[in-house]
Amino acid sequence: MRKFKTTSDIVLDIIIYIVMIFVLLVCLVPFIYMFSISISDPKAIINNQVSLFPIGINMEAYRQIFQYPNFFHAYRNTIFYTVVGTSIALVMTTLFAYPLSKSYLRGQKFAMKLVIISMFFSGGLIPNYLLISSLHLTGTVWAMLIPFAINQFNLIILVNFFKSLPEELEEAALIDGLDYFGILIKVIVPLSTPALATVGLYVAVFFWNDWFNGLIYLSTDQYPVMLFLRNIVNGTTMVGDAAGSADKSTIAISIKSAVIITSTLPIIILYPFLQKYFVKGLTVGSVKG
Amino acid sequence: MFKLTEQTNEPLKRHIKKYWQLYVMMILPIIYFIVFKYIPMLGNVLAFRKYQPGMGPFGTRWVGFTYFKRIFKDSAFWRAFKNTLVLSLGNLIINFPIPIIFAVLLNEVKALKFKKFVQTISYMPRFISTVAVVAILGELLSPSTGMLNNFLTSIFGIEPIYFMNEPQYFRTIYILTDTWQFTGWTAIIYLAAITGISIDLFEAASIDGASRVQQIIHITIPSILPTVMVMLILNVGRLLSLGFEKVLLMYTPSNSVVSDIIDTLVYRTGLANQNYSYATAVGLFSGIIGVILVTSSNALSKKITGDGIY
Incomplete structure (x- = not known):
């Protein structure tokens, strides 16, 4: 050497x-x-x-946004969408991924094809929009949550992870008298923390950052914080009126920055803790179906 | 003791009786897929049917290729089509190689703590919402208080430029913010591929007197080439799907010459002007091109690397 x-x-x-x-x-x-x-x-x-x-x-900018009722409201909405949306997504994705990971199950291949085809060809913006309105979901919080219950990429990450778990565990659990629901809840889920954390992070980030679906489906008081921010940026929502002696536009810039910081901070704090999971999840689970 | 994996031809009735719980688990997800993935897919028939408000999402009567004929005569469509292609090709040319270079260089960092730190920080922009990205951009590039204009004015004496509004800067800004957001993230895949290279190769090369630069050129890069090929093909397959939300957020009437892409056209004609059928036809047209791109690039991948994506 x-x-x-x-x-x-x-x-x-x-x-x-x-x-x-x-x-x-x-x-x-x-x-x-x-x-x-x-x-x-x-x-x-x-x-x-x-x-x-x-x-x-x-600290005037922060004091102002925390007194601003719409900001608080939007922030609360975002927390609600993120928590409920992520919970629904994790339950639904797990429920589908577990049977999909059993290649001996009849119909499993067909169900998997159903998933893969929908990844390559989807209804566009307009058919989706018309579906949501004909289901009367427009104007309800469900429009933000249910349509995104399962993302196919996340589903495949979980399917691949479940496939990698040793089958003997399941056989032992069956002999011990557990049924498949019991196995899923008591054996599989506790062993799948890395994969579930990865998928949970992706989904939570999606819901936290979503604004477009809020724009087309929701009414103003249901807006998430990112839509609130977008409306400040494009001038739909005016801020900084109560600026007092200082220049109005400058205060508006400070307020905008304060909104950016406060609305982005939770995710930035969260992701480093999950880093060891998602790096693995991305390289093991993605791409390959 | 019974085996779980037995592939016997047991009667269907017995099979279902044994595994009924697994089928029960699938019920809700399958309903979800049918309602939220497959019905919108069928909803694309709207491209061939006339829509009447309040008469259901599948339209009222067949009109054949009327809307497609209109698309091909529509200059706004061709402008959007061209803008989509130029923007995504530019994006591919710039943002495909950068994560590879970053991954190769990051792998050469020997101080492990520093390496980990750079990696963690480089993922951060990926987690930022597009709205926040464009908002930050608006502030950094603002002509009155923005950091870049302040810098340009004080160092070079250049008059402040309204970057976000000038069409000639739109593509550059779009592509560079993508670089900023996704370089660290995309590099994960290449770093994983590099980690998979046998250490013996590097040690042998080192004993033979190869410098680190030579090792990069003759070991690292050739070893990750298959990954690079698969990623390239994946990216070509996704050529038409740009970051619609970012374009929509960066869209201003004055930069619309270059910033109107297919997706924003669908949004504008469909949701803003409520030409549902026409917008569906535009969406369907780009969707079909997308499927052709994905399947043909996958076939190409199978031919070249012996391995497809699906």
């Missing part, structure tokens, strides 16, 4: 570290900047003094 680094190795190391630090900066700077704008002194923002780090501390 070579003991000394060659010039090319040193050059490579330098390039690698420059690239990695660049990646870190590119990923982090937008958030740091948003955070700084949200807590900086309005005067400093108007005078373009805030380049990256906050100048003067001013």
Whole structure:
């Protein structure tokens, strides 16, 4: 083995570290900047003094959004959609994935085909929209939840994971007198935490970030927080009116940043804890049906 | 003791009696698939039928290819079609190689804690909502207070540019935000492929005096080539499905020349103007092209790598 680094190795190391630090900066700077704008002194923002780090501390923007009834309401709606939507999705996906993982079950192949075909060809936006309205789901929270109960990719992740569990466990449980529901609840689910956490994270992120379905199906008081944010950005919802002495538009920018930070933070805090699961879930479960 | 995996030709009645609970589990999900996946699929017949408000989602009478004929004469459709192709090809050319390069370089980082840290941070943008991404973009690029314009003005003395509104910047912004959001995430697959390479190969090369650059060129890259091929084919198959929500959020009347893609056209003509049948026909047309792309790229994958995606 070579003991000394060659010039090319040193050059490579330098390039690698420059690239990695660049990646870190590119990923982090937008958030740091948003955070700084949200807590900086309005005067400093108007005078373009805030380049990256906050100048003067001013929590006015946060105080305002927390007094803003619509923001709270939208935030609560989002939490509701995320919790209920993720629960429905996990139950439904598990219920389907378990029988689908049994290749000896008659009809399993057919059911799997049903799933795969629907991945490649789907009803477009309009047929879906018309379906939801003819089911009278428009204007109800169910329009945000039920249509997304099963995502085919997540289903396949779970099917593949269940297939990888040793069959002997199940045989033993059957001999011990458990039925299939019992096995699913008492044996399979507890063993599947990594896969369920992966799927749960994907689904929770989907519901947390969804705004488009809220836009086309819901009424204003049912809006999720991302739709609230979108309406601030495109000017449908006005903020910063109560800004007092400071420049209105500047305060609006601070408020917008504060909404971005508060609505994004929960997911950003959550995902690193699940990292070891989803990295595995993505590489093991995806792509291959 | 009975075996679970026995593939006997037991009578159907006995089979169902033995496994009825597994069938019960499937009932709700199957109903879900029929109602929420297959009925909308059938709903595509609306492209050949006239829609009347309040008369059900499948339309009222057959009109044949009327709407398709109208599509092919519609300049707005061809503009959207061209915009979709240009944007997705540009996206593929830029954002296909970047995660591969990132994965290869990240794999060379020897300080494990730093490597893990970079990885974790690089996933973060993937979890951000499109709304937040476009909102952040709007602030960073704002002509009055935005960071980029401040920088350009103070360093180069350039007049502030309204990036989000100018058509010539739309594609660049779309593609670069995709780079920002998905590079770290997509790299996971390549990193997994690199981790699968036998360490013996690198050790042998190292003993033979190969530098790390040579090892990358002669071991790492050739070893992940099959993964690269599969991913490329997958991406070609998805060519027409752009990030509809991001385009819709970035859409302004002044950049519509380049930002109107097929999906936004469907949204505008269908939901905003309520031309349901026409919009369904546009959606169906791009859906069919999508299926052709996916199946033919998969067939190609089977031919080249001996392995398809499904």
